[in-house]
Amino acid sequence: MLLDEIVAATRSAVSERKRRVPLDLLISEIEKRPPPKDFAAAIAGGGVKIIAEVKKASPSKGVIKADFDPVVIAREYARGGAAAISVLTEEKYFHGSPAYLSDIAEYLDDTRPPLLRKDFITDEYQVYEARACGADAVLLIVAVLTAPELTSLLELARRLGMAALVEAHDEAEVKAAVRSGANIIGINNRDLKTFRVDLATTGRLRRLIPAGRLTVSESGITCSDDIKYLQNLDIDAALVGEALVTAPDIGHKLRELLG
Numbered sequence: 672m673l674l675d676e677i678v679a680a681t682r683s684a685v686s687e688r689k690r691r692v693p694l695d696l697l698i699s700e701i702e703k704r705p706p707p708k709d710f711a712a713a714i715a716g717g718g719v720k721i722i723a724e725v726k727k728a729s730p731s732k733g734v735i736k737a738d739f740d741p742v743v744i745a746r747e748y749a750r751g752g753a754a755a756i757s758v759l760t761e762e763k764y765f766h767g768s769p770a771y772l773s774d775i776a777e778y779l780d781d782t783r784p785p786l787l788r789k790d791f792i793t794d795e796y797q798v799y800e801a802r803a804c805g806a807d808a809v810l811l812i813v814a815v816l817t818a819p820e821l822t823s824l825l826e827l828a829r830r831l832g833m834a835a836l837v838e839a840h841d842e843a844e845v846k847a848a849v850r851s852g853a854n855i856i857g858i859n860n861r862d863l864k865t866f867r868v869d870l871a872t873t874g875r876l877r878r879l880i881p882a883g884r885l886t887v888s889e890s891g892i893t894c895s896d897d898i899k900y901l902q903n904l905d906i907d908a909a910l911v912g913e914a915l916v917t918a919p920d921i922g923h924k925l926r927e928l929l930g
């Protein structure tokens with residue numbers, strides 16, 4: 672199953688990075704960073720906010736943006752009104768890199784939106800690494816974590832002052848996300864085992880998320896009708912990758928989605 676392969680590849684890349692950059696060094700980098708921006712506040716209130724994703728490639732489509740420059744794309748997202756920026760950092764299948772986060776944090780000015788590290792996180796090292804690279808939030812995927820692992824990664828993110836977007840795709844996973852105490856829950860419309868995308872997944876699972884938690888719909892969101900559908904479901908934010916990075920004019924596409 673591809674998800675297992677992605678997680679295995681990620682674990683091996685993480686072991687390699689641990690050898691090159693020991694945890695102590697990451698912690699000293701974290702101490703030099705300004706405090707994290709408030710990701711939860713950025714996506715809360717007032718219509719469907721956009722979390723715009725810096726995405727070069729995907730396992731289902733290969734390279735989707737040939738002239739890819741993470742800083743240029745992130746700058747367009749910031750100028751276009753994205754509430755937050757998601758940065759795919761997985762290397763083998765998404766052609767991402769943790770360095771994209773540090774580059775964006777370095778080259779955008781301090782008014783930039785909060786940065787989310789989007790990866791297949793199973794190891795505390797990746798949470799420290801995210802913060803050391805300037806991320807303000809991390810993605811935690813229920814499907815690749817046991818309940819105790821999810822709890823301890825959530826706790827570590829909190830200790831580092833970061834938010835966590837806890838992602839689920841089916842009823843059992845949403846219930847596990849709710850039980851974990853996560854205050855930001857993502858419903859992924861993409862089945863990570865088959866890659867099928869269906870926005871109705873958000874429609875089906877939304878009611879399982881109690882009032883008071885922030886809700887994000889992820890994947891397969893392409894047009895303003897999709898945003899209206901999410902607005903009617905009282906969704907706080909939409910995470911959009913491909914439709915934005917492949918748009919001929921990213922700013923224009925972002926404004927279209929923001930209505």
Ligand SMILES: O=C(O)c1ccccc1NCC(=O)[C@H](O)[C@H](O)COP(=O)(O)O
Nearest residue numbers: 729730731863889890891892911912913
């Ligand atoms: O994008 C994929 O094909 C994919 C395949 C397997 C696991 C994860 C995958 N994507 C990661 C993401 O979560 C998406 O990049 C993100 O939700 C944005 O989706 P989209 O707007 O459809 O590009």
